[in-house]
Amino acid sequence: xxxxxxxxxxxxxxxxxxxxxxxxxxxxxxxxxxxxxxxxxxxxxxxxxxxxxxxxxxxxxxxxxxxxxxxxxxxxxxxxxxxxxxxxxxxxxxxxxxxxxxxxxxxxxxxxxxxxxxxxxxxxxxxxxxxxxxxxxxxxxxxxxxxxxxxxxxxxxxxxxxxxxxxxxxxxxxxxxxxxxxxxxxxxxxxxxxxxxxxxxxxxxxxxxxxxxxxxxxxxxxxxxxxxxxxxxxxxxxxxxxxxxxxxxxxxxxxxxxxxxxxxxxxxxxxxxxxxxxxxxxxxxxxxxxxxxxxxxxxxxxxxxxxxxxxxxxxxxxxxxxxxxxxxxxxxxxxxxxxxxxxxxxxxxxxxxxxxxxxxxxxxxxxxxxxxxxxx
Amino acid sequence: xxxxxxxxxxxxxxxxxxxxxxxxxxxxxxxxxxxxxxxxxxxxxxxxxxxxxxxxxxxxxxxxxxxxxxxxxxxxxxxxxxxxxxxxxxxxxxxxxxxxxxxxxxxxxxxxxxxxxxxxxxxxxxxxxxxxxxxxxxxxxxxxxxxxxxxxxxxxxxxxxxxxxxxxxxxxxxxxxxxxxxxxxxxxxxxxxxxxxxxxxxxxxxxxxxxxxxxxxxxxxxxxxxxxxxxxxxxxxxxxxxxxxxxxxxxxxxxxxxxxxxx
Numbered sequence: 078x079x080x081x082x083x084x085x086x087x088x089x090x091x092x093x094x095x096x097x098x099x100x101x102x103x104x105x106x107x108x109x110x111x112x113x114x115x116x117x118x119x120x121x122x123x124x125x126x127x128x129x130x131x132x133x134x135x136x137x138x139x140x141x142x143x144x145x146x147x148x149x150x151x152x153x154x155x156x157x158x159x160x161x162x163x164x165x166x167x168x169x170x171x172x173x174x175x176x177x178x179x180x181x182x183x184x185x186x187x188x189x190x191x192x193x194x195x196x197x198x199x200x201x202x203x204x205x206x207x208x209x210x211x212x213x214x215x216x217x218x219x220x221x222x223x224x225x226x227x228x229x230x231x232x233x234x235x236x237x238x239x240x241x242x243x244x245x246x247x248x249x250x251x252x253x254x255x256x257x258x259x260x261x262x263x264x265x266x267x268x269x270x271x272x273x274x275x276x277x278x279x280x281x282x283x284x285x286x287x288x289x290x291x292x293x294x295x296x297x298x299x300x301x302x303x304x305x306x307x308x309x310x311x312x313x314x315x316x317x318x319x320x321x322x323x324x325x326x327x328x329x330x331x332x333x334x335x336x337x338x339x340x341x342x343x344x345x346x347x348x349x350x351x352x353x354x355x356x357x358x359x360x361x362x363x364x365x366x367x368x369x370x371x372x373x374x375x376x377x378x379x380x381x382x383x384x385x386x387x388x389x390x391x392x393x394x395x396x397x398x399x400x401x402x403x404x405x406x407x408x409x410x411x412x413x414x415x416x417x418x419x420x421x422x423x424x425x426x427x428x429x430x431x432x433x434x435x436x437x438x439x440x441x442x443x444x445x446x447x448x449x450x451x452x453x
Numbered sequence: 454x455x456x457x458x459x460x461x462x463x464x465x466x467x468x469x470x471x472x473x474x475x476x477x478x479x480x481x482x483x484x485x486x487x488x489x490x491x492x493x494x495x496x497x498x499x500x501x502x503x504x505x506x507x508x509x510x511x512x513x514x515x516x517x518x519x520x521x522x523x524x525x526x527x528x529x530x531x532x533x534x535x536x537x538x539x540x541x542x543x544x545x546x547x548x549x550x551x552x553x554x555x556x557x558x559x560x561x562x563x564x565x566x567x568x569x570x571x572x573x574x575x576x577x578x579x580x581x582x583x584x585x586x587x588x589x590x591x592x593x594x595x596x597x598x599x600x601x602x603x604x605x606x607x608x609x610x611x612x613x614x615x616x617x618x619x620x621x622x623x624x625x626x627x628x629x630x631x632x633x634x635x636x637x638x639x640x641x642x643x644x645x646x647x648x649x650x651x652x653x654x655x656x657x658x659x660x661x662x663x664x665x666x667x668x669x670x671x672x673x674x675x676x677x678x679x680x681x682x683x684x685x686x687x688x689x690x691x692x693x694x695x696x697x698x699x700x701x702x703x704x705x706x707x708x709x710x711x712x713x714x715x716x
Contacts, residue, residue, distance in 0.1 A: 296632065307617065321519025323508055331511075340508060347616065347636050382635040389506060390644055391637050402641055403506070406648030413652035417659045420575070424663065427577055 085124050087160040101157045108280040108355060109292065110302050122287040123161055129286065130193040132185055133167035134224060136210050136217040137244040137253055138199025142235040143169045145272035158279040161286065162194070168212075179213045186227050194285070195228040196278070197221060200237040200244045201259040204252025222260050230291055231265045233257065234278055236374060239269035239298075246380035257298055266291045267298040271374035276355045277303040295349075297377065303355070308345040308371050311353040314338065332368060342387040343370030350375040471669050474682035477586055479551045480675060483544045488676060490537030491603065494530045495650055498606075501527040502647050531610045538603060550695045551587030557597050561694055564590045582664050584687045592660075599653055602646045609643040612636070 088098050099120060106116040135143070147159075147170060164171075166182045173181060185193050199217075202209035207216035225231045233256045236242035244253035257265050268278050281300060284292045292300040309315065317323070317337040324331040324338050339346070348371055352363040365371055373383040385392065390402045480488075501523045504510065512519055545554040559565045568590035570583035575591075583589055588596065612630050615623040631639065665672035675681045 309617075319521040320515075320517045321508055321510065321512055321521075321523075322517070323511060325511075347640075377632075377635060382637045390641050393641065393645070402644050406645055406651075409648050410652045410655070414655050417655055421659065421663070423577060 084128075084157070084161050088157060091156065091160065093156060093160075098157065102283075104276070105280050105283045108276055108302065108351075109284055115287075119283055119287050123157075123283070128161065128163040129229075130165050130185055130189045131162040131196065131282075132165055132182060132193060132224065133196045133198065134220060135168050136197070136199035136201050136221065136238075137251065138235065138237055140169050140198070141272040142198045142238075143167070146234075146275045146278065158275075158282055162282065165193075176213075182224070186224055190227045192229055193227075194282070195225050195231045197225065197231060197233050197238045197256050198235055200241045200253040200255060202244070202251035203254050203259060204250070209251040218259060221256060225256070225260050225263045225265075229264070230285060231256065231263050232278065232281055233265060233267045233269075234273040236269045236271045236379065239267040240377055242271065243380055245378070264291065265298060266294060266300055268303070269297075269299060269375040270350060271372075271379075274303070274352070274355055274357065276360075277351070299349075299375070303351045304349045304375060306349060306351070308348045308350055308352055308365075311351070312345050312365055313353060314365060335368075338365060338368075338370040340389075341370050342385065342389055344373035344376070344379075344383050344386070345371040347383070348373035348376050471682065473684065474670055475685055475688060476680040476682055477688060478679055479549075479586055479681045480679040481544070481549055481552060482679070483540050484548060484552050485676060485679060487537045487541035487544065490533060490540070494534035494537060495603075495654070497530040498527060498534065499647055499651060501530065502644070506644060528614060531607070531614070534603065535607045535611075538600075538607060541600075550691075556587045557593035559590045559594075563690065563694060564593075567591070568594070582667065584668075584683060586681060586683055586687060586691050595653070599650070602649055602653075606643060606646050606650070609639045609646075612639050613643065 085095065085098060089095075099116070102120040102123065103113070103116040105119055106113065109115075133143070165185045166178065168178070171178060171181075199210075201207070201217045201221055203218065207218040210217040212220060233239050237244060237253075238256045240255040241249070241253045241258070242255075244251060245255070255267075257263070257267065266281055268274075268281065270277075277300070280302065281292060284290075292302055295301050295304055297304070309318070312318075314335065314337045317335070318339055322331060322334075322336040323340045324336050325340060326332070327341070337343070343365065345365060352371070353365070356363045356366070370386065372386045373379045376383060382391065388401065392398065392400060393402055393405055396405060504523050505520075505527060508520060510519060544552045550556070559568050567583040567585055570579060571589050571591035573579035574582045608627060608630075611623055612627045613636070615627055616631070616636060661673055661676075670682045671678075672681070
């Protein structure tokens with residue numbers, strides 16, 4: 078790749094105007110919640126600096142994050158990021174294959190030690206010595222450990238690379254683990270989501286290229302600019318939630334009017350992500366805007382913890398797959414009510430047939446009699 | 454013995470023919486306040502909680518603020534419940550003999566007898582319940598579970614509140630919980646315990662009415678007035694046990710018996 082050509086020149090060659098480039102820098106500053114003046118700083122950083130090398134590793138994945146990164150209808154964010162960095166290895170899009178491809182990766186690890194960036198997609202199997210995912214005869218664990226430990230920074234994209242995602246969902250036969258779990262102690266930023274939003278990933282890369290450090294992270298290792306707020310608090314249907322106007326069934330009046338999807342199992346109230354502001358598909362829409370509830374795809378272990386996706390609460394374990402918490406609760410209440418009623422009837426019947434000491438009042442019983450067993 | 458002047462004392466509440474029973478000031482004001490505080494809070498929290506889980510009222514007007522209002526009431530009632538629980542927990546250590554934490558456990562032989570007798574009573578093997586001034590042991594053990602569930606409701610409620618409120622103070626106290634137990638499981642526990650408390654409510658009211666009817670000893674009135682009516686023998690036995698107990702954490706032992714009651 079032509080590492081000497083400046084980003085702006087490359088963009089021009091690809092038909093991306095300077096105006097479009099500046100627009101991108103502005104978008105990045107806004108996504109990172111930086112003041113407007115920083116778009117100039119970002120533009121300078123992207124045009125002056127030498128193109129850093131980037132390698133993209135795929136393990137137990139569906140290539141969904143790659144798709145999210147490269148599939149666009151018009152040249153925007155993704156193209157600029159693609160042009161800003163020198164992509165040396167990416168199985169899905171690179172031309173080379175076999176030994177040559179692996180040699181390219183090895184060359185980066187050897188020659189660019191401590192300078193290159195790694196993007197990891199997919200979880201890493203740990204069961205049975207990691208045999209469930211091997212590339213060129215090497216296990217995912219082996220590759221990830223070597224490549225990530227030599228990198229300047231690692232970006233784990235998608236739910237799988239973050240906390241194991243779908244492969245780690247019960248019963249997890251391959252012992253899948255997220256990257257920070259499988260390869261601890263590396264300089265890592267996690268961009269969970271199923272898939273990641275390429276705008277956020279571009280913003281992390283831009284932040285790193287501009288400031289030389291990774292953005293501020295939360296307790297789960299996710300950048301605060303993208304995962305710092307509840308979806309619920311940024312949702313355009315929030316007013317309907319507070320007002321108490323809910324979709325009751327798919328396609329009903331409320332659904333047609335764009336009411337809140339809370340009763341349809343929307344997990345917006347328990348999910349942190351910036352979907353409502355950054356949106357998808359060229360910032361045109363996002364799931365809730367298009368009429369479907371959030372499934373909390375950027376939340377920890379969401380396949381296990383946030384399902385069923387169309388109900389508010391998980392189903393309690395051990396009662397069969399379709400028994401809800403409400404059914405169990407009401408059954409308990411009804412059971413206790415029935416037992417209580419039966420006990421009351423028992424008292425009436427007992428006192429009717431066995432009136433006890435005369436009229437059964439406390440008058441005739443002394444304390445001593447009262448507190449000795451009266452087996453009947 | 455100290456006599457307490459209390460305007461709420463139920464002078465006429467002892468039934469005809471029960472005049473031999475002696476009033477004892479059992480439930481001190483903080484106990485009764487905590488009790489009714491918990492009743493009020495749990496009632497409000499249950500209704501609003503059912504709505505929060507499954508909003509059953511839909512007002513399609515533009516000016517409606519149903520969920521916002523219900524959530525606000527739920528949160529207020531939640532903090533009221535926490536307050537009532539703190540009062541009661543404090544009184545486990547500062548209250549009179551019958552409010553202390555020991556009263557909830559079968560720590561004495563008499564309390565073991567009480568446990569066995571109450572099981573026999575509820576299973577129709579014994580006609581009269583065990584006469585006890587404070588809680589009977591079976592009730593005490595039940596209340597331990599109930600207090601545990603209410604405490605869990607308070608903590609899980611604070612976790613859920615913290616998730617929307619983002620308060621650094623709350624985060625300091627309960628922020629460590631969601632990384633260990635996912636927020637959805639916390640929500641599930643919060644929801645299920647509501648039903649268990651509803652079930653307890655049914656059982657609790659029934660048992661209190663049952664004992665009040667059987668014993669005709671103003672059991673139901675005691676939670677308003679604080680006074681229970683018991684026999685002299687029971688008082689003597691309980692005072693004997695109270696004298697044997699280790700010194701309590703704060704305050705003096707406060708056991709009031711009014712023998713010169715205007716019957």
